[in-house]
Amino acid sequence: MEPSKNAAPRVDLTACDREPIHIVGSVQPHGFLLALDAGSLAIVQASANAPVEAAVGTSLHAAFPHLAIIVRRHLDEGGPQAGASYLRTVTLTSDAARLTYEVAAYRVDDLVVLELEEIDAAAMGVGLDVLTPRLRAFVERLHTARSIEELCQLVAEDIRHVTGLDRALVYRFDRDWHGTVLAEDGNGVLPSYLDLRFPASDIPAQARELYRSNRLRIIPDAGYAPVPILPATTPAGKPLDLSQSVLRSVSPVHVEYMRNMGTMASMSVSILIDGGLWGLISCHNSKPKRVPLHARNACDVLAQIFALQLSARERGAQAEQRLALGQVQARLLGFMAEEDSFVDGLLKHPDDVLALVNASGAAIVTADRCRLLGATPDERAVRALYEWLSARGDTDAVFVSEALSEVIPGAAAFADRASGLLAISVSKKYASYILWFRPEVVRTVKWGGNPTKPAVPDPEGGPDRLHPRKSFEIWKETVQGRSLPWSIPEVEAAKDLRASVLGIVLRRAEELAAMSEELQRSNKELEAFSYSVSHDLRAPFRHIVGYSNLLKTREGANLSEKGRHYVDTIIEAAFSAGTLVDNLLAFSQMGRNALNKVSGDMNALVEEVRRKILRDVPPDRSIVWDIAPLGRAYADPVMLRLVIENLFSNAAKYTRGKPEAVITMGRLPPKDGEAVFFVRDNGAGFDMAYVDKLFGVFQRLHRVEEFEGTGIGLANVRRIVERHGGRTWAEGELGQGATFYFTLPLREESH
Numbered sequence: 001m002e003p004s005k006n007a008a009p010r011v012d013l014t015a016c017d018r019e020p021i022h023i024v025g026s027v028q029p030h031g032f033l034l035a036l037d038a039g040s041l042a043i044v045q046a047s048a049n050a051p052v053e054a055a056v057g058t059s060l061h062a063a064f065p066h067l068a069i070i071v072r073r074h075l076d077e078g079g080p081q082a083g084a085s086y087l088r089t090v091t092l093t094s095d096a097a098r099l100t101y102e103v104a105a106y107r108v109d110d111l112v113v114l115e116l117e118e119i120d121a122a123a124m125g126v127g128l129d130v131l132t133p134r135l136r137a138f139v140e141r142l143h144t145a146r147s148i149e150e151l152c153q154l155v156a157e158d159i160r161h162v163t164g165l166d167r168a169l170v171y172r173f174d175r176d177w178h179g180t181v182l183a184e185d186g187n188g189v190l191p192s193y194l195d196l197r198f199p200a201s202d203i204p205a206q207a208r209e210l211y212r213s214n215r216l217r218i219i220p221d222a223g224y225a226p227v228p229i230l231p232a233t234t235p236a237g238k239p240l241d242l243s244q245s246v247l248r249s250v251s252p253v254h255v256e257y258m259r260n261m262g263t264m265a266s267m268s269v270s271i272l273i274d275g276g277l278w279g280l281i282s283c284h285n286s287k288p289k290r291v292p293l294h295a296r297n298a299c300d301v302l303a304q305i306f307a308l309q310l311s312a313r314e315r316g317a318q319a320e321q322r323l324a325l326g327q328v329q330a331r332l333l334g335f336m337a338e339e340d341s342f343v344d345g346l347l348k349h350p351d352d353v354l355a356l357v358n359a360s361g362a363a364i365v366t367a368d369r370c371r372l373l374g375a376t377p378d379e380r381a382v383r384a385l386y387e388w389l390s391a392r393g394d395t396d397a398v399f400v401s402e403a404l405s406e407v408i409p410g411a412a413a414f415a416d417r418a419s420g421l422l423a424i425s426v427s428k429k430y431a432s433y434i435l436w437f438r439p440e441v442v443r444t445v446k447w448g449g450n451p452t453k454p455a456v457p458d459p460e461g462g463p464d465r466l467h468p469r470k471s472f473e474i475w476k477e478t479v480q481g482r483s484l485p486w487s488i489p490e491v492e493a494a495k496d497l498r499a500s501v502l503g504i505v506l507r508r509a510e511e512l513a514a515m516s517e518e519l520q521r522s523n524k525e526l527e528a529f530s531y532s533v534s535h536d537l538r539a540p541f542r543h544i545v546g547y548s549n550l551l552k553t554r555e556g557a558n559l560s561e562k563g564r565h566y567v568d569t570i571i572e573a574a575f576s577a578g579t580l581v582d583n584l585l586a587f588s589q590m591g592r593n594a595l596n597k598v599s600g601d602m603n604a605l606v607e608e609v610r611r612k613i614l615r616d617v618p619p620d621r622s623i624v625w626d627i628a629p630l631g632r633a634y635a636d637p638v639m640l641r642l643v644i645e646n647l648f649s650n651a652a653k654y655t656r657g658k659p660e661a662v663i664t665m666g667r668l669p670p671k672d673g674e675a676v677f678f679v680r681d682n683g684a685g686f687d688m689a690y691v692d693k694l695f696g697v698f699q700r701l702h703r704v705e706e707f708e709g710t711g712i713g714l715a716n717v718r719r720i721v722e723r724h725g726g727r728t729w730a731e732g733e734l735g736q737g738a739t740f741y742f743t744l745p746l747r748e749e750s751h
Contacts (some may be wrong), residue, residue: 021206023239026226027247028219030290031101031117033229035240036060038075038112041068044235045111047247049227051094056230064092071105071112080105080112083214084244086293089119102293106244111234115247120292134162138302142309151313152183155281155306160185162298163267165285169193170271172279175485176200177208179279189286190262202257212277214244215270216300220290222258222265258284265289267296269303273311321489328356329493333500342426342504346434347371356497357422357490359436366432376437377414384410389423390431398495399423402438405481412481415440420483422491424498434501436494438483544570595636595723602630602677605637606665609644613652622659623652628666633675633744639720646713647679647740654738655683674726674743682737686730694730717742 027033027047034054035045041060053063060068067090079085084106091100101116138158145151152170160168167186171179177200184194203211211217226249234240242248258266263284271279281303283291291299332352336345343364346353350373353362361376365386370379377385388408389399402420405412411419420438425431548571552564559567606627617623633640648663655661661682668676686694695718718728721742732738 020239021251022210022241022243022248024226024242024249024251025232025239026228026249027115027242027245028221028224028249029227030220030224031115031247032227033245033247034060034114034116035108035229035234036071036112036114037235038107038110041071041112045229045231045240047227047229051092053094064090066090067092067103067114070103071114074105075112080107084115084246086297090116092116104246108241108244109234109236111240113240113245115245117246117293120290134158135298135301135305139305142305145309148310148313149182151306151310153185155302156183156185158302159269159281159283159299160187162295162302163283163291164295165265165267165283165289165291166190166263167193167285168281168283170279171198171282173208173277177203177205179203182279190284207251207254208277210243211268211270211280212272212275215272215303216246216268216296217248217250218246218267218291218296219250219255219258220265221288222255222263223288262286267291267299269299271303271307271310273307273314278307278310318487318489321487322492325356325489325493328352329496329500332356332497336501336504342501343371347373350374353434354436356493357436357486359420359422360439361417361437363435363437364433365435367430374437375417375439377418381414381418382435385418385421385423385435386431386433389425389433389435397425398491398498400486400491402485403482415481419481420486422486422494424494426498426501434494434497438486440481441484442480595639597634597636597724599632599634600637600640602633602667603627605641606630606644609641609648612645613648617652621656621661623655623661623663626662626664628664630665630667630677631675633677635724635744636720639723643717643720643742644679646717650713650740651679651681651683653683654685655681657684658682670746673746675746676741676743678739678741680737680739685734685736685738686732687734688732691730691732695728714740 029049032050032054033045033047034043034050036042037044043054043056043058043060043063046054046056051063054060055063060071070087070090074080074085074087084104087103087105089100090103091098100119102119104115104117106113138154141154142151145154152172156168156170166189167184169181170183172182173179179198179200179202181193181196181198184192186192229240232239258264261284263286265285265288267283269281269283270277271281281299332346332349335349335352336342339345339348346364350362354360354374359374361372361374363373363376363382363386364371365382370382370386372379372382376382385408392399400422401407404419404421405415417439418437419440422436422438424434426434548567552559552567552571610625610627614623644665651663652661655663664678664680666678666680668678670676695714717740721728721744725745726743728740728742730738730740
């Protein structure tokens with residue numbers, strides 16, 4: 001059947017999830033229940049079908065002395081432990097009859113609960129040893145199975161043979177708790193459900209939990225009348241917990257569900273792997289039938305052997321995949337270690353990045369860059385995914401989805417490239433992610449009945465009374481917007497890569513910290529050396545200039561023209577050397593003096609510097625000053641004055657060849673938390689190919705014959721600005737002028 005376009009609205013299935021099926025207060029009639037005080041073995045509760053001798057308030061010793069001895073011995077030996085324990089077969093004589101029972105016991109708080117299941121006459125004297133050859137043959141055949149499906153088929157065949165029921169199904173749960181029938185064995189009396197899928201609501205959450213804690217359940221007759229437990233509560237005032245019960249009565253909804261399936265008897269055995277519910281072996285019969293205890297025990301053993309083999313197969317497959325993915329990860333680790341940045345190691349080997357998790361596309365995204373590999377959504381869509389992941393704030397987790405459109409609105413637009421997403425954060429401080437994508441895989445699912453109508457409300461029973469669906473005909477659904485699921489080894493490989501990246505980044509950070517520490521030490525030594533040398537050289541150069549001037553003044557008449565030229569050359573060279581020493585001394589002091597930052601008016605400071613510069617400019621020069629409103633800045637005024645003075649001095653110097661020099665200073669709109677200032681001139685300019693040399697010590701882009709200077713001024717500018725937490729850069733063109741930019745942080749700026 002195909003889906004109907006006019007489907008009825010879904011009913012609220014949480015009523016099924018809320019149904020307290022573990023405290024139903026009744027048992028099935030193929031046995032009776034006694035709840036005993038663990039100390040005195042007094043009967044505190046009993047099912048209504050218990051023998052008259054087992055009346056509430058009676059001691060078990062008085063009702064059935066032989067049974068009391070068995071129970072007391074069992075308790076003294078530490079039993080029962082977790083779950084129900086089979087004690088033994090007993091024959092009880094009462095006023096009604098002499099009957100044989102299988103006795104099971106389990107603990108509920110301070111009570112010991114006994115369940116006595118009447119033995120069918122046909123099963124008298126039959127034990128598990130009768131089925132031993134069958135069990136041995138089953139184990140041998142398990143080793144020949146080549147796939148999980150073959151394993152499931154083997155267990156279905158053997159379980160049906162042992163129970164003699166009409167049909168046996170092996171039913172596996174997926175991540176959403178929908179179940180799929182992987183294998184089936186039947187005699188043709190009941191319809192086939194092979195390959196059908198059943199919605200999670202067919203087995204609600206609390207029923208799955210009971211299947212996990214109690215491996216085997218039997219309903220010999222779906223038409224039974226529940227037998228109440230009396231009184232309704234324990235001495236503690238609570239309903240008796242029947243989670244470990246073999247006789248527990250089942251939900252009326254489930255009984256109706258069985259009848260709608262055309263089955264009157266059922267038995268289920270849980271398949272547990274690592275304590276989790278992997279699936280069920282579900283058996284059905286068209287007529288009432290009780291599977292005897294020895295057969296149920298054999299089925300339990302078969303299921304446990306099957307689960308061990310299944311677990312071994314799945315672990316083996318995962319181990320093989322882990323090994324293959326581990327080799328890919330080892331290569332990526334080597335590639336990342338060879339590069340200065342781990343990102344380069346990944347970008348240069350895109351095939352391995354995709355192979356690590358068997359993805360068709362990947363993206364490496366940071367706040368400022370987005371690199372795409374393989375088949376991915378466009379950069380805008382990837383950015384949106386990055387923003388969504390960043391907003392989650394969980395940088396330690398791995399995000400996994402095989403149906404992205406169900407999680408993120410709008411993701412359906414790129415389902416053909418990214419229905420599946422696996423994402424890891426690769427920074428503990430910043431939002432940086434590696435994303436892997438898988439495309440949509442459209443497939444047809446065959447449901448056992450319409451999954452949109454798992455139940456219908458009872459018009460007379462109120463909103464919490466539901467009826468299960470009546471139709472189990474094949475209902476086909478086209479599933480879209482889903483990728484192939486990410487396997488456990490693939491998710492683990494992504495986590496391991498994250499750990500490797502964080503390790504590489506941490507190691508690089510430690511290396512950089514060590515280098516920075518060494519550089520700081522070296523810089524301090526150089527500053528100290530520079531300060532000492534420049535300080536000690538100032539006096540000798542001044543002496544040279546002073547004595548040369550004395551020689552020129554006092555002995556000038558006796559000097560020849562050539563001699564006077566020699567003296568002038570000595571004075572000029574000594575003066576230049578002295579100026580260089582003064583600049584070196586100032587440069588070394590830049591890193592030693594503490595900053596004394598205050599909020600100041602930039603235009604007032606600039607005007608003072610401009611007037612000082614004009615005093616050294618020849619009166620015949622024409623300079624147009626264009627100073628825009630600059631606002632206020634938070635900085636050390638003495639050092640900021642040096643910055644502006646150096647920039648204005650250079651602007652005046654390099655515009656000497658212009659008939660009219662134009663020097664401009666302005667402020668750009670704030671950007672990234674910084675105030676941006678610039679000084680522009682229309683002078684000699686420079687070739688941008690050499691821009692990286694501009695701010696270096698002793699770096700000059702023009703010959704000293706053209707423009708005097710020591711090559712330290714712009715180095716001072718950069719050093720002062722960087723000490724304030726700002727940046728410097730320049731733009732220029734030969735013959736067209738230059739623009740120098742510097743920034744100061746806004747976060748401390750006074751307004």
